[in-house]
Amino acid sequence: MSPSYTFRHPLLVRRESASLTMKFLAPLIALGVAVLFNLALYVAIGRDPVAVFYALLIEPFLSWASFSEVLLKASPLMLIAQGLAIGFRAKVFNIGAEGQFILGAIFASAIPIWFPAATGQWIWPAMLVLGALGGACWASITAFWRVRFNANEILVSLMLSLVAMQVLNYLLVGPWKDPEGFNFPQSVMFQYDALVPTLIPGTRVNVSLLITLVLSLVAWLLMQRSFQGYKLQVGGLAPRAAGYAGFSESRAIWLALLIAGGAAGLAGAAEVAGPLGQLQRSISTGYGYAAIIVAYLGGLHPIGIIFSALLMAALYIGGDNAMVSAGLPIAAVRVFLGSVLLSYLISLAFVRYRLDWASR
Amino acid sequence: MTKVITRRTMMKTVAAAGAASAIGGQTVYASEEPLGIALVIPSPVGDVGWGHALAAGLDPVKAAYGDKVKVTIIENIAEGPDADRIMNKTVADGNKFLIAGSFGYQNGGLQIAKRFPDVTVLHASGFKVAPNFSPFAAKYFQGTYLMGMAAAALTKTGKLGSVSAFAIPELITSVNAFTLGAQAVRPDIEVSVVWVNTWFDPAKEQEAASALLAQNCDVIFSNAQDTPSVISLCEEKGVYAFNLNSSMVKYAPKKYLGCVATDWSPFFKASVDAHLAGSFKGANAFLGVAEKVVATVDWNADIPAGTMTAIKDSEANIAAGSFSPFTGPITKADGSEGVAAGATMTDDQIIAMDWHVKGVVTPLPK
Numbered sequence: 001m002s003p004s005y006t007f008r009h010p011l012l013v014r015r016e017s018a019s020l021t022m023k024f025l026a027p028l029i030a031l032g033v034a035v036l037f038n039l040a041l042y043v044a045i046g047r048d049p050v051a052v053f054y055a056l057l058i059e060p061f062l063s064w065a066s067f068s069e070v071l072l073k074a075s076p077l078m079l080i081a082q083g084l085a086i087g088f089r090a091k092v093f094n095i096g097a098e099g100q101f102i103l104g105a106i107f108a109s110a111i112p113i114w115f116p117a118a119t120g121q122w123i124w125p126a127m128l129v130l131g132a133l134g135g136a137c138w139a140s141i142t143a144f145w146r147v148r149f150n151a152n153e154i155l156v157s158l159m160l161s162l163v164a165m166q167v168l169n170y171l172l173v174g175p176w177k178d179p180e181g182f183n184f185p186q187s188v189m190f191q192y193d194a195l196v197p198t199l200i201p202g203t204r205v206n207v208s209l210l211i212t213l214v215l216s217l218v219a220w221l222l223m224q225r226s227f228q229g230y231k232l233q234v235g236g237l238a239p240r241a242a243g244y245a246g247f248s249e250s251r252a253i254w255l256a257l258l259i260a261g262g263a264a265g266l267a268g269a270a271e272v273a274g275p276l277g278q279l280q281r282s283i284s285t286g287y288g289y290a291a292i293i294v295a296y297l298g299g300l301h302p303i304g305i306i307f308s309a310l311l312m313a314a315l316y317i318g319g320d321n322a323m324v325s326a327g328l329p330i331a332a333v334r335v336f337l338g339s340v341l342l343s344y345l346i347s348l349a350f351v352r353y354r355l356d357w358a359s360r
Numbered sequence: 361m362t363k364v365i366t367r368r369t370m371m372k373t374v375a376a377a378g379a380a381s382a383i384g385g386q387t388v389y390a391s392e393e394p395l396g397i398a399l400v401i402p403s404p405v406g407d408v409g410w411g412h413a414l415a416a417g418l419d420p421v422k423a424a425y426g427d428k429v430k431v432t433i434i435e436n437i438a439e440g441p442d443a444d445r446i447m448n449k450t451v452a453d454g455n456k457f458l459i460a461g462s463f464g465y466q467n468g469g470l471q472i473a474k475r476f477p478d479v480t481v482l483h484a485s486g487f488k489v490a491p492n493f494s495p496f497a498a499k500y501f502q503g504t505y506l507m508g509m510a511a512a513a514l515t516k517t518g519k520l521g522s523v524s525a526f527a528i529p530e531l532i533t534s535v536n537a538f539t540l541g542a543q544a545v546r547p548d549i550e551v552s553v554v555w556v557n558t559w560f561d562p563a564k565e566q567e568a569a570s571a572l573l574a575q576n577c578d579v580i581f582s583n584a585q586d587t588p589s590v591i592s593l594c595e596e597k598g599v600y601a602f603n604l605n606s607s608m609v610k611y612a613p614k615k616y617l618g619c620v621a622t623d624w625s626p627f628f629k630a631s632v633d634a635h636l637a638g639s640f641k642g643a644n645a646f647l648g649v650a651e652k653v654v655a656t657v658d659w660n661a662d663i664p665a666g667t668m669t670a671i672k673d674s675e676a677n678i679a680a681g682s683f684s685p686f687t688g689p690i691t692k693a694d695g696s697e698g699v700a701a702g703a704t705m706t707d708d709q710i711i712a713m714d715w716h717v718k719g720v721v722t723p724l725p726k
Binding site for chain 1: 439440441446449450527712714
C-alpha cells in the first residue's frame with residue numbers, strides 16, 4: 001500500500017497490440033512536433049521562421065535542380081542502409097559502414113590513378129565492382145574477428161573506420177597525391193571514362209541511382225522472399241532456435257558483413273566516380289553513420305529504407321538551403337535534424353508502449 | 361568583445377583590380393537589385409582565424425555600399441559535392457559575387473565561373489584563372505619573416521617550431537620565410553614542422569604543439585589554424601607563439617609574440633567595384649604588405665628594442681619593394697642551391713615553392 005502523497009512515476013508498458021494507423025502516423029506526428037519545436041527556436045534566434053521552413057522543407061521539392069540533388073544524396077544513404085539493415089535484422093551490428101565506404105572509394109580510385117590515360121566504357125563499371133570488393137574486404141576483417149575470436153563487431157567495425165580514414169590520409173599525402181596539386185592531399189581528377197554516366201541530363205544524378213534501386217529490390221527479395229533471408233531473420237530474432245534448426249551463426253555473420261561492406265564500398269565507389277571525380281579527404285560527409293539512422297527510420301525494411309533515405313536526403317538538402325537562403329547557422333540545421341530523429345524515436349516508443357500511471 | 365583586425369583606410373585600387381580596370385569588356389549591370397555576395401568557408405566564422413578574417417574583410421564593402429549589397433556567409437562547408445551544391449545554390453539564389461574560401465573549392469568554383477559568365481568568383485589559395493575567376497592569396501611570408509626575426513631574439517634553445525596545416529606552397533613559404541628571418545638574426549636557428557593535414561582540428565593541433573615543445577622548441581608558429589588551440593596551449597606552457605590572419609592576443613596576454621594579420625577588405629572592395637563597373641578581369645591576386653592586405657600587429661613588449669627597430673626597418677623595406685625575404689643566396693634543406701646570390705624569387709616561383717630552406721629540419725612530405 002503506497003501512501004497517497006508519494007509521487008507516482010509512470011511506467012512504460014508494452015501495448016498488447018500496436019495500432020497500425022499510429023505506426024504510419026508516428027513519423028508525421030514526429031515531424032510536426034519537431035517543426036513546432038524548431039519554429040520556437042528560430043523565432044528565439046531572430047530568424048524568419050516561415051523563410052526557414054520554406055527553404056528547409058518545401059524548396060527541395062520545388063525545382064527539378066533541387067530535387068535531383070536530393071536523389072543524388074539519397075543514393076549512397078539508401079545503398080548503405082539496405083546493406084546495414086540486413087545485418088541489423090540478423091542482429092549483426094556493423095557500425096563501420098563509414099570505413100567500408102572509404103575503402104570502396106579507395107579501391108575504385110586505383111584504376112584511374114594507376115591508369116590515368118586508359119579509355120573505354122569498361123572503366124567505371126570496373127571501378128564500381130572493385131569498390132564493392134574493397135568494402136567487402138574491409139568488412140571481412142570484422143567478420144573474421146567476430147567469428148574467430150568472438151570480438152565485438154560494433155567496436156571492431158567502428159574502430160576500423162578510423163583506420164580507414166588514416167589509410168586514405170596516407171594515400172593522399174603519399175603515393176596517390178596529385179603531382180600537379182600543389183601538395184594538397186587529393187588525387188588527380190579522373191578521366192571522363194572513369195565517371196559514371198549521367199542519368200538525368202543537366203543534373204548530377206548518375207546511373208548509380210538505378211543500381212541502388214535495383215539492389216534495393218534485390219534486398220527485398222533476399223529478406224522477404226528467400227530462405228537465406230529467413231535464416232538471417234530467425235538468427236536475429238531467436239538465435240537459439242536458429243541454432244537448433246541448424247542455421248550456422250558464423251555463416252550469418254559473414255554474410256551480413258560482406259553484404260553490408262559490399263554495399264557501402266559500392267556507394268563509396270559511386271561517390272568518387274560520380275559527383276567527386278577524384279579521391280580526396282572529405283569523400284564522405286558521414287554517409288556511413290547517417291545510413292544507420294536511415295536504416296532504423298525505414299524500419300529495417302527495404303521499401304521503408306527507400307523512403308527514409310529520400311526523407312533524410314531532403315532534410316540535408318533543405319538544411320543547406322536554409323543556410324544559404326535563410327541565413328540559418330549550421331548548428332541550427334543540425335538541431336533540426338537531431339530533433340526530427342529524437343521525436344521520431346519517442347513517438348515510435350509510444351506506438352509500442354503506453355504510459356501507465358496507476359498500476360505499481 | 362574587441363574587434364581585433366586592424367581596419368585601415370581603404371585603398372582606391374589594389375594591384376589586381378588596377379590591372380583589371382584597364383581592360384574591361386564585360387557587360388555593365390545597372391540593375392536596381394542589390395548585389396548578392398556569398399562567402400563560403402570550410403570552418404566556422406568564429407571570433408578569430410581564417411574564416412573570421414574573410415568575413416571581416418566584407419564589412420568595409422557593406423559599409424561602403426550599404427543596401428546596394430547583400431552579404432551571405434555560409435560556414436562549415438566540407439570540400440566536395442556539398443560545397444559544389446551550396447555554391448551552385450548561392451548562384452541560383454541570385455548571388456552574382458562568390459567568394460570560395462578554401463583551396464578545395466577550386467574545381468566547383470571554376471565550373472560556376474564557366475557556366476555563369478556574369479558571376480564573379482574569387483577563390484582562396486588556388487592557381488587557376490578564368491576571365492571571371494580570380495585566385496587570391498596573401499604574402500604571409502612577408503610577415504612571418506619579421507616574426508622570425510623576433511623569435512630568434514627571444515629563443516633560448518635556438519629551436520623554433522611550427523604547427524602547419526597543409527604542405528601547400530602558401531604555408532611552405534610561410535615556414536621558409538620564418539626560418540630565413542630568424543637566421544638573419546641568429547644563423548644557427550633550426551625549425552621543426554608538424555603538418556597536421558587539417559584546417560580545423562583543435563585537439564590534433566594541440567597534440568602537435570605539445571610534441572614540438574617536447575623537442576625544446578621555445579617559439580611556436582601556429583601556421584593557419586583557425587582557433588587559438590596552439591596559441592592558448594603555448595601561453596599555458598610559457599612559450600612564445602604567433603599566428604596568421606587575426607590577432608589572438610586575448611587568448612595569450614603574456615606570451616603572444618604577435619600576429620601576421622590579413623585584411624582582405626582592400627581586395628574585396630576593389631573586386632566588387634570592378635564587378636559593378638563591369639570591368640572585372642580574372643587575375644592571380646597575390647597580395648602582401650604593399651597592398652595593405654598583410655600587416656603585423658600586437659607585437660610582444662618582450663622583444664628587445666633593437667630587434668624591434670630592425671623589424672620595422674625590414675617591414676618598411678618590404679612595403680617599399682626594396683627587400684624580399686626570398687633574395688639569394690638561399691640554400692635548400694638538402695644542401696643544394698635554392699636561390700643564387702643576388703637573385704630574388706619571382707611571385708610565380710614563390711607561388712609554386714615546394715622545397716624547404718636550410719634550417720628547416722623536418723623533411724617536406726613527399
